[in-house]
Amino acid sequence: MGLLSKKDSILLTDPLADNNPITIQVLGICSALAITAELKASIVMSISVLFVLGLGNVVISLMRNIIPSKIRIIVQLIVVATLVIIVDLVLKAFAYELSKTLSVFVGLIITNCIIMGRFEAFALANGPWRSFLDGIGNAVGYGVILIAVGFFRELLGSGTLLGFKVLGDPIEKTGLYALGYENNGFMLLSPMALIVVGIIIWIQRSRNTALIEEN
Amino acid sequence: MSKRTDSNGYTMIFAVIMVLVVGSLLAFLASSLKPTIQENERIEKQQNILYAMGVNENDGSNANFVSTKVAGAEFTKYVKEQLVLVVEGDKVVQQQNRAEYMAANNNREPYLIDVKKQQTNAKEGKVRKLPLFIGEKDGKMFYVAPIRGKGLWDAIWGYISLDENMVVQGAYFDHKGETPGLGANIKQRYFMDDFIGEHLISESGKFKGVTVAKGNNDPKNEDKTDYEVDAIAGATITGDGVSAMIKKDLALYMPYFKNLKK
Numbered sequence: 001m002g003l004l005s006k007k008d009s010i011l012l013t014d015p016l017a018d019n020n021p022i023t024i025q026v027l028g029i030c031s032a033l034a035i036t037a038e039l040k041a042s043i044v045m046s047i048s049v050l051f052v053l054g055l056g057n058v059v060i061s062l063m064r065n066i067i068p069s070k071i072r073i074i075v076q077l078i079v080v081a082t083l084v085i086i087v088d089l090v091l092k093a094f095a096y097e098l099s100k101t102l103s104v105f106v107g108l109i110i111t112n113c114i115i116m117g118r119f120e121a122f123a124l125a126n127g128p129w130r131s132f133l134d135g136i137g138n139a140v141g142y143g144v145i146l147i148a149v150g151f152f153r154e155l156l157g158s159g160t161l162l163g164f165k166v167l168g169d170p171i172e173k174t175g176l177y178a179l180g181y182e183n184n185g186f187m188l189l190s191p192m193a194l195i196v197v198g199i200i201i202w203i204q205r206s207r208n209t210a211l212i213e214e215n
Numbered sequence: 216m217s218k219r220t221d222s223n224g225y226t227m228i229f230a231v232i233m234v235l236v237v238g239s240l241l242a243f244l245a246s247s248l249k250p251t252i253q254e255n256e257r258i259e260k261q262q263n264i265l266y267a268m269g270v271n272e273n274d275g276s277n278a279n280f281v282s283t284k285v286a287g288a289e290f291t292k293y294v295k296e297q298l299v300l301v302v303e304g305d306k307v308v309q310q311q312n313r314a315e316y317m318a319a320n321n322n323r324e325p326y327l328i329d330v331k332k333q334q335t336n337a338k339e340g341k342v343r344k345l346p347l348f349i350g351e352k353d354g355k356m357f358y359v360a361p362i363r364g365k366g367l368w369d370a371i372w373g374y375i376s377l378d379e380n381m382v383v384q385g386a387y388f389d390h391k392g393e394t395p396g397l398g399a400n401i402k403q404r405y406f407m408d409d410f411i412g413e414h415l416i417s418e419s420g421k422f423k424g425v426t427v428a429k430g431n432n433d434p435k436n437e438d439k440t441d442y443e444v445d446a447i448a449g450a451t452i453t454g455d456g457v458s459a460m461i462k463k464d465l466a467l468y469m470p471y472f473k474n475l476k477k
Contacts, residue, residue, distance in 0.1 A: 037396025068226040082237050093248040096255040104392035185448045188396050
């Protein structure tokens with residue numbers, strides 16, 4: 001690979017599957033449950049985390065030699081909260097519609113365990129470029145799962161994708177609904193997100209048995 | 216061997232400098248972006264009012280506002296009058312037109328009245344200012360009133376447009392942080408459109424409002440005089456919040472509409 005060394009490209013690709021923050025590290029589960037009832041919300045949240053984690057990792061990495069170890073968690077929290085507030089303010093000023101779509105998600109980013117996890121586990125010990133790649137890799141790994149969960153929950157729960165009625169109209173009884181299909185309201189509730197994530201974890205580990213932990 | 220960054224003195228100085236830098240950065244950004252954000256909020260209020268009276272760019276099943284560029288011009292074109300009803304308890308003690316209100320409030324437009332603040336005033340026993348926007352479209356009059364209440368997680372609000380008989384002509388709902396796919400669907404067009412044609416006043420002349428009802432027998436909402444619209448599955452508390460804010464806030468406009476018919 002021209003631009004990236006082998007070690008660097010592993011930072012980008014590993015979190016997509018074999019070291020996925022949600023399915024392997026079991027981080028960021030809360031937001032995966034909270035906002036995946038719609039595909040659009042999943043996509044928007046993924047992009048927001050991509051920005052905050054990529055930039056946050058670089059900032060923490062640049063400050064890694066001057067952060068006092070006693071207050072490092074608070075410093076990490078301040079960095080992520082500051083970035084989130086900046087994103088929120090800039091969106092409200094220059095992309096008002098998008099900021100309204102994001103609304104509650106922006107605040108949720110602060111509580112995302114993946115961000116604090118990557119700051120603590122990677123950015124505090126590595127240079128800015130590698131930290132940036134690690135941030136992007138983990139955010140994309142998180143996003144892939146979020147979007148997959150959002151896809152199935154919206155499709156099976158509402159019969160729509162990104163708001164478009166792909167299975168027909170449930171009230172007018174057209175498309176699949178004419179054949180007696182009903183939307184599964186359970187899919188819209190948070191517990192079903194946990195079950196969908198569980199199924200993804202199951203499929204992933206059955207395809208790659210090396211991922212199964214020893215008892 | 217302990218590092219320099221482990222000492223108490225260093226930690227204190229680092230914390231102070233970090234707080235100062237972050238605080239200054241955020242304060243600078245917030246104050247410099249404030250005018251742009253306020254302008255966006257102002258345009259949004261105009262778009263909300265226009266949406267409720269049917270001036271929008273809805274396509275298919277999607278709800279769309281008129282564009283921000285034309286919102287100001289469209290607002291001036293369609294909204295003919297902005298009234299402010301000054302209410303004490305449940306009695307209208309004064310009625311101000313736009314010019315009177317602006318003269319008494321530093322040239323501030325009535326549509327910028329903070330509904331939340333007025334609700335607090337009412338709770339504290341002070342007078343409450345109720346804005347009412349009178350619009351005309353295709354020769355038909357629309358009376359648009361703002362409403363505000365509580366959803367499951369946070370505030371919900373909206374605008375309802377009525378005709379002279381308090382029959383709903385249009386509705387716009389919004390929320391601060393309802394659950395996507397569930398309570399957040401009050402902002403979806405299929406839910407907002409359900410309110411069109413609903414009656415708010417019973418045949419005996421009593422204010423009834425509209426209830427967001429679970430499991431009713433009219434999912435297509437064909438009966439517009441049953442004072443009910445179909446609820447969103449899994450969003451009971453948000454739906455109850457919508458019913459409550461319609462009943463609570465629109466009932467205050469009853470005296471105005473009674474006078475209108477005299």
